[in-house]
Amino acid sequence: MSDTGSDRRADKGSLVTTEEGADAQPARRHVGLSAKLLVLTISFVMLSEILIFVPSVANFRNTWLADKLTTAGVAAAVLAETDVVSKALQARLLASTDAVAIALNDGPTRRLIAMSEMPPQVDRHIDMTGMNPSLAIWQAFDTLFNGEGRMIRLVGSAQMGTSGQIEIVMPEAPLRHEMLAFAGRILALSLVISVITASLVYISLRWLFVRPLQRLIANMARFAEAPEDPERRIVPSGRADEIGDAEVRLSAMQTTLGQTLHQQRRLADLGLAVSKINHDLRNLLASAQLFLERLETSPDPLARRLAPKIVSTLDRAVDYTRAVMAYGRAQEAPPKRRLVRLRAIVEDVGQVLGLVESAEIQWENRVAADMEVDADPEQIFRVLMNLCRNSVQALQGESNAAVVKRLVVEAERQGTVATIRVADTGPGVPERARAHLFRAFQGSARPGGTGLGLAIAAELVRAHGGTVVLEDTGVGATFRISLPDRPVDIAQARSEHARAARSARS
Structure with a gap:
């Protein structure tokens, strides 16, 4: 009985420990799954917009420079027809192109179209005829970060039916200012698109995944408080996806676990009952063995022959009660x-x-x-x-x-x-x-x-x-x-x- 009592107390102690572990709340998370999902969604959308922003800025720069060359090409066409560009046209041409000098280079001949003053030292040369995407991107960011205060020489093919090349000497600051304004508009638009897209994605993912996961977690915590209560088992929502499959499997696992715990509790009660029965039965069998010892000295030959077998049977009966108790504790003796x-x-x-x-x-x-x-x-x-x-x-x-x-x-x-x-x-x-x-x-x-x-x-x-x-x-x-x-x-x-x-x- 002392061994059984200690085993019972140990089982009770383990049960208390299990219940305390079930009641213990997990550590509070500073950033939940929903917040992480929102931040990641905005970050990925912004990254996509940045990948679009880079070629957009380079294309804006190329378009802006090409417009300047086109404007200068008009004056080149007039020069080709009249061989003279009026002072008024030169002033308007320089103002529209933000240039300090414009020239037409036609093979060995180089003619000045317009000039406001003696051009200062040129800091950078830009040839639009050999421009490629990677070079345009590199030069666009160079203009954004280093374009303030520099003088550039722009070279491009003449248009409007004029052969040769147009050369424009101009400050790079107006181009940089236009590019910064364009970049600000693109970034603002990208941010708005990112927030709208991220919000839609966040709401969709929260509805599809986060809320069902929160339901699963809440049900697990509720089930852990009383695993044998069938009312605490999750009821599958009937979804035809992985979440629905998880709900079905969780429900089956909870049903099996509840039945197992109920059976284990009954086995524990059975072990206690068997230990009590075994204690009383051993006393009764000991008394029966004392009575059988008298039969061994009986003059009846049948009694003397059967008495040892009965004693052996009683001994086995005692062993059987021990065996049942050992089976309940999963401590069967080795053979x-x-x-x-x-x-x-x-x-x-x-x-x-x-x-x-x-x-x-x-x-x-x-x-x-x-x-x-x-x-x-x-x-x-x-x-x-x-x-x-x-x-x-x-x-x-x-x-x-x-x-x-x-x-x-x-x-x-x-x-x-x-x-x-x-x-x-x-x-x-x-x-x-x-x-x-x-x-x-x-x-x-x-x-x-x-x-x-x-x-x-x-x-x-x-x-x-x-x-x-x-x-x-x-x-x-x-x-x-x-x-x-x-x-x-x-x-x-x-x-x-x-x-x-x-x-x-x-």
């Missing part, structure tokens, strides 16, 4: 393997179940007398006892006298593996019970059964490194147990063999 005669163990199983003298069920022990297995004798007895008891219960459920009721245990050995079969002619295992056949409280094939017998048998066989499976033979139910022998350490075996050989020679 103490010995080389045992399997036929004797099967015979004991038949004696305990009353099959040897039974007139209702035909009992056949087909295990050879020399059949040996490497196993724990008590645990292999429990395995066969559980399987044979299930068969007996299945056979006793049939009331028709014409039905054959037979239970057969047979075994064979192939190399280092012993195979045991427990077969009956009962109704067999229904299909609904096969999926969880060896799971406690889920694999029972009859109404009112717990399925503990098969679960314990499977656990004991696995502890031996073996397997137990249900074979489809078409008649009744046949369970096949495969028990491998313990692996042999070859190096140790060779060492012992060499040691024995040296001892024999000496």
